[in-house]
Amino acid sequence: xxxxxxxxxxxxxxxxxxxxxxxxxxxxxxxxxxxxxxxxxxxxxxxxxxxxxxxxxxxxxxxxxxxxxxxxxxxxxxxxxxxxxxxxxxxxxxxxxxxxxxxxxxxxxxxxxxxxxxxxxxxxxxxxxxxxxxxxxxxxxxxxxxxx
Amino acid sequence: xxxxxxxxxxxxxxxxxxxxxxxxxxxxxxxxxxxxxxxxxxxxxxxxxxxxxxxxxxxxxxxxxxxxxxxxxxxxxxxxxxxxxxxxxxxxxxxxxxxxxxxx
Numbered sequence: 001x002x003x004x005x006x007x008x009x010x011x012x013x014x015x016x017x018x019x020x021x022x023x024x025x026x027x028x029x030x031x032x033x034x035x036x037x038x039x040x041x042x043x044x045x046x047x048x049x050x051x052x053x054x055x056x057x058x059x060x061x062x063x064x065x066x067x068x069x070x071x072x073x074x075x076x077x078x079x080x081x082x083x084x085x086x087x088x089x090x091x092x093x094x095x096x097x098x099x100x101x102x103x104x105x106x107x108x109x110x111x112x113x114x115x116x117x118x119x120x121x122x123x124x125x126x127x128x129x130x131x132x133x134x135x136x137x138x139x140x141x142x143x144x145x146x147x148x
Numbered sequence: 149x150x151x152x153x154x155x156x157x158x159x160x161x162x163x164x165x166x167x168x169x170x171x172x173x174x175x176x177x178x179x180x181x182x183x184x185x186x187x188x189x190x191x192x193x194x195x196x197x198x199x200x201x202x203x204x205x206x207x208x209x210x211x212x213x214x215x216x217x218x219x220x221x222x223x224x225x226x227x228x229x230x231x232x233x234x235x236x237x238x239x240x241x242x243x244x245x246x247x248x249x250x251x252x
Contacts, residue, residue, distance in 0.1 A: 034209070069215060069216065070215045071215075093178065094211050094212060095213075096213075097211055097214060098208060098210050098213070098214060099208070099209045100206055100207070100208045100209075100222075101208075102205075103203070103205050105200065105205050106206050106224045107222075107224055109223045110220065111220060112219065112221075113218065114213050114215055115176065115212075115213050115214070115215050116213075
């Protein structure tokens with residue numbers, strides 16, 4: 001009986017310790033969102049709550065991408081307490097391209113090169129201070145970059 | 149073991165600017181080999197972890213939509229000369245690569 005009580009107390013302490021770890025340290029890949037074939041399910045899988053358009057986010061992508069296989073994307077923001085930055089290409093077969101989870105030490109300014117199968121809206125969703133913000137831009141692709 | 153990651157980093161004031169290039173085929177699973185007519189299976193980096201002196205600065209989760217030989221750039225605060233930066237990736241087959249640099 002005594003032993004059980006000890007075990008219970010220990011498990012409670014362990015649970016409290018696990019919950020105290022900041023969210024970004026528990027990062028695991030959101031596989032379902034990466035497998036989703038439309039941007040609405042990506043957003044449903046990844047995010048909870050309303051997403052607000054924000055002019056505090058700078059989404060740098062070319063207006064016209066000559067080569068859809070390599071499209072440079074840069075996302076930076078003046079928002080504070082940024083927890084994650086995601087890049088979604090609406091018309092790609094799997095729209096979620098990348099999700100960056102940032103520690104408090106990070107400066108919210110990331111670049112990556114992505115593939116675009118065809119012209120599409122490119123959207124970025126920034127999670128900052130527990131709230132969701134987004135910015136998007138239409139990119140015209142002259143040669144697609146998915147498949148041969 | 150995957151190919152080494154090319155890392156370029158410099159410190160500007162209090163902020164470290166990092167650029168990383170990871171040689172990797174990043175096959176989306178949609179490409180058809182022109183010679184054999186067969187679909188090339190998916191082979192792509194799923195996760196990239198960047199650590200400053202052993203502490204995670206950021207974690208990137210990727211899908212098949214990141215370009216071949218992925219390039220990423222990011223910034224973080226608090227780096228000093230002599231500090232280390234480690235970048236590692238893991239792909240969908242479990243292959244990994246780890247590279248480390250020391251800030252000048």
